[in-house]
Amino acid sequence: MCDTPAILSCDNVSIRYQVGDFKSIGLKEWVMRRLTGNYKVVDFWADRDVSFSLDHGDMLGIIGANGAGKSTLLKVIAGIMEPTKGRVVRNGRVVALLELGSGFDGDLTVRENAYLRGALLGYTRKFMDEMYEVIVGFAQLKEFEDRPFKQLSSGMKSRLAFAIASMVKPEILILDEVLAVGDGAFRAKSEAKMREIIGGGATTILVSHAIDQVREMCNKVLWLDKGMQVEFTDDVKGCCDRYELFLKEGST
Amino acid sequence: MFEELVKRDFKKKYKRTILGVGWSMLSPLLMLLVMKVVFGQFFGRETPHYTTYLFCGLLTFNWFSGSASAGMRSLFGNAGIFTKVNVPKYLFIFSANMQVLFNFVLTLLVFFVFCALDKVSFSWKFLCLLYPVVTLSIFNLGVGMVLSALFIFFRDIDYLWEVFMRLLMYGSAIFYSIDDMPARLQLVFACNPIYRHIAYFREVVLDGAVPSVSTHLVLAAFAVAAFAAGAWMYRRYNTKFLYYV
Numbered sequence: 001m002c003d004t005p006a007i008l009s010c011d012n013v014s015i016r017y018q019v020g021d022f023k024s025i026g027l028k029e030w031v032m033r034r035l036t037g038n039y040k041v042v043d044f045w046a047d048r049d050v051s052f053s054l055d056h057g058d059m060l061g062i063i064g065a066n067g068a069g070k071s072t073l074l075k076v077i078a079g080i081m082e083p084t085k086g087r088v089v090r091n092g093r094v095v096a097l098l099e100l101g102s103g104f105d106g107d108l109t110v111r112e113n114a115y116l117r118g119a120l121l122g123y124t125r126k127f128m129d130e131m132y133e134v135i136v137g138f139a140q141l142k143e144f145e146d147r148p149f150k151q152l153s154s155g156m157k158s159r160l161a162f163a164i165a166s167m168v169k170p171e172i173l174i175l176d177e178v179l180a181v182g183d184g185a186f187r188a189k190s191e192a193k194m195r196e197i198i199g200g201g202a203t204t205i206l207v208s209h210a211i212d213q214v215r216e217m218c219n220k221v222l223w224l225d226k227g228m229q230v231e232f233t234d235d236v237k238g239c240c241d242r243y244e245l246f247l248k249e250g251s252t
Numbered sequence: 253m254f255e256e257l258v259k260r261d262f263k264k265k266y267k268r269t270i271l272g273v274g275w276s277m278l279s280p281l282l283m284l285l286v287m288k289v290v291f292g293q294f295f296g297r298e299t300p301h302y303t304t305y306l307f308c309g310l311l312t313f314n315w316f317s318g319s320a321s322a323g324m325r326s327l328f329g330n331a332g333i334f335t336k337v338n339v340p341k342y343l344f345i346f347s348a349n350m351q352v353l354f355n356f357v358l359t360l361l362v363f364f365v366f367c368a369l370d371k372v373s374f375s376w377k378f379l380c381l382l383y384p385v386v387t388l389s390i391f392n393l394g395v396g397m398v399l400s401a402l403f404i405f406f407r408d409i410d411y412l413w414e415v416f417m418r419l420l421m422y423g424s425a426i427f428y429s430i431d432d433m434p435a436r437l438q439l440v441f442a443c444n445p446i447y448r449h450i451a452y453f454r455e456v457v458l459d460g461a462v463p464s465v466s467t468h469l470v471l472a473a474f475a476v477a478a479f480a481a482g483a484w485m486y487r488r489y490n491t492k493f494l495y496y497v
Binding site for chain 1: 406409494
């Protein structure tokens with residue numbers, strides 16, 4: 001196992017956003033500002049020189065305050081964005097659960113949304129036919145399956161999203177504050193499911209503000225602060241302690 | 253995945269509309285009626301089978317205009333999906349186009365009924381009509397890709413496009429004939445892809461002729477050019493759209 005290449009590695013990944021006049025201004029405004037020299041674009045680095053690598057079966061927790069660049073990093077790992085600098089190497093199929101509950105269509109029913117989402121995640125129709133009952137059962141949405149999606153509560157939406165995504169057996173699973181949703185009972189259930197997936201050998205990345213959850217479930221941790229990498233270590237406990245201390249100092 | 257997207261677009265379109273599919277066939281017919289009444293007196297006298305002549309134009313033009321505007325919004329409309337899941341983005345445009353293509357096919361059937369009522373003689377040559385349908389489909393996809401990308405960058409492009417479409421409508425000889433126009437003006441029409449498709453339809457349906465090889469090549473060239481432009485934009489901006497939504 002030791003000499004197999006890392007299943008996921010990031011080398012000096014930096015991501016730049018541009019902020020300022022360039023978006024949502026429309027063509028007329030864009031032309032006017034270009035002509036008058038009023039066009040201003042400011043670079044903003046969401047992540048700078050982040051490097052880490054994960055092996056088979058690792059569970060990485062990413063911690064950091066709001067705006068530390070966690071979600072942006074996940075988008076790059078998922079392949080939704082390209083890093084401005086550096087590179088990401090993935091040796092497996094990635095399934096990303098980012099901001100659950102979004103990306104569904106409010107006018108379609110639960111059933112239709114489930115199939116659509118499944119298709120977007122690359123499941124075949126046959127697979128969905130087989131798994132549909134399991135998914136709805138897991139999400140406890142059986143009695144809502146023909147309701148339009150917009151009538152569901154946000155907790156229900158997240159439950160469905162989690163249920164669909166967890167049916168697949170990805171090599172790399174990315175979770176953005178997923179476990180923070182749902183009520184107590186569902187949370188316990190989803191944690192159990194998560195353990196099952198990790199037990200099945202998936203490499204998992206978890207972004208969470210629940211520091212205890214990271215402490216409990218992860219074997220590696222990456223700490224980001226304002227886009228900079230503070231630590232990447234397998235000393236989860238030590239890093240979490242230092243992070244908590246850092247948060248405390250920041251608030252006093 | 254494509255299948256599911258298409259299904260979604262269909263369901264969304266026809267959900268909660270009683271007339272549903274019927275309406276999408278009725279609206280071009282109403283437009284046909286209006287044009288027939290308004291222009292019939294002016295242009296209808298010299299043009300035989302004027303209703304069919306009009307319908308050829310409307311059929312083709314409406315398909316293009318529907319496709320372009322559906323395509324333009326399709327990428328932005330799915331922003332919630334492509335910022336969260338890594339999917340090939342052109343699928344959204346393809347799916348939106350399927351919807352409009354379906355409408356077109358229905359209208360085409362009505363068109364044939366009108367041809368029969370107008371006592372146009374049918375022949376095996378009607379099979380040639382498949383050719384402009386294919387080239388215009390590809391052309392529409394290309395235009396849809398270009399517009400949808402532009403729409404992401406410049407949200408006000410739809411107003412400009414509307415103005416352009418109005419211009420194009422008057423410039424596609426839908427309700428008049430260009431036969432008596434000076435040669436230089438006719439050359440301008442020859443550069444209009446929509447007009448070329450309309451003309452192809454008319455040549456087959458009204459003249460019972462098979463258009464020339466050069467006409468076929470021109471239509472193919474339009475389709476390839478538009479599609480290449482769209483594909484180029486999507487390759488270039490594939491990971492950049494996200495910053496703009």
